[in-house]
Amino acid sequence: MRAADARPRPGPGISRRGLLRGAGAVGLAVAAAGTAAATTGCSRVDLNDEPDGGTLLHRLRERGSVRIGFANEAPYSFLDKDAELTGEAAEVADAVFDRLGVRRIEPVPSDFGALIPGLRAGLFDIVGAGMSITPTRCAQVLFTDPEFDAAEAFLVPKGNPRRLATMADVAANSNVRLGVLLGAVEADVAERSGVPGARITRFADQPSAFDGMIGGRVDAVALTSISLNWGLRQRAHADLEVTAPYRPVVDGRPITAAAGAFAVTPDQTDFVAAFNRELHTLRDSGELLRMQRPFGFTEADVPAPELTAQRVCAT
Structure with a gap:
């Protein structure tokens, strides 16, 4: 977060251990919400839909936090x-909510797979995890327009002995065992590209995928080039490299696989419209890229103005 900003932080009482306990609580609460939904025959979001575009932004401004x-x-x-x-x-x-008049951010940790159920169960107001927009997810949540549009790449042994450049190369080589992250879009891209499920190993998180590569469990890991380059910088000693970025092609058609965005419940259209206005201002002024650069993002990752959530959801 911006050190020069006088904006209140999440609070001095938050510790790494406390956040991890919170993650467990999120998992339990999501499970409980799922049980309740099974008993009632519908989910919490269905019971609490707000008409006329929703009041989330009004409620956040009144509360002063998100x-x-x-x-x-x-x-x-x-x-x-x-x-x-x-x-x-x-x-x-941090930047968008500051512009929207919501002064405090309360982080709520969760397993990636529990983010959408947790949102729908009311455990947090918004998902802010670089989540890729996919048609399946679009049926469950309402996405803002993308904050980034990342290219894909592979983590491979140094020298790239299998000569992997695209997912089509993985599909064509029956000896390649591919690693992906659980719940990530790369598994879908692999399967749609013809990679058999028997050759795909799903890892819980990025560190375990890197360990799988180092331990020889897989021959390559598919993820965004941003994530792989970041992870490799943390393991500079590893005898690994990241391939050149590429854009996936499925059935002869380029697809947008990793356009990341924020997500809210499907009834909050007014909030998304307000969020998008501020996000577009940051993008068009160059401020968005300035904030993203320290985390390995480049000009190539900034979404084009025509790349909207609605367009990605329809692909």
């Missing part, structure tokens, strides 16, 4: 060495 669900995944939203929330999405949220 609860942001995050998955502790660098370089998007994660805890630094002082247990403070940082990362690309955290910085963007």
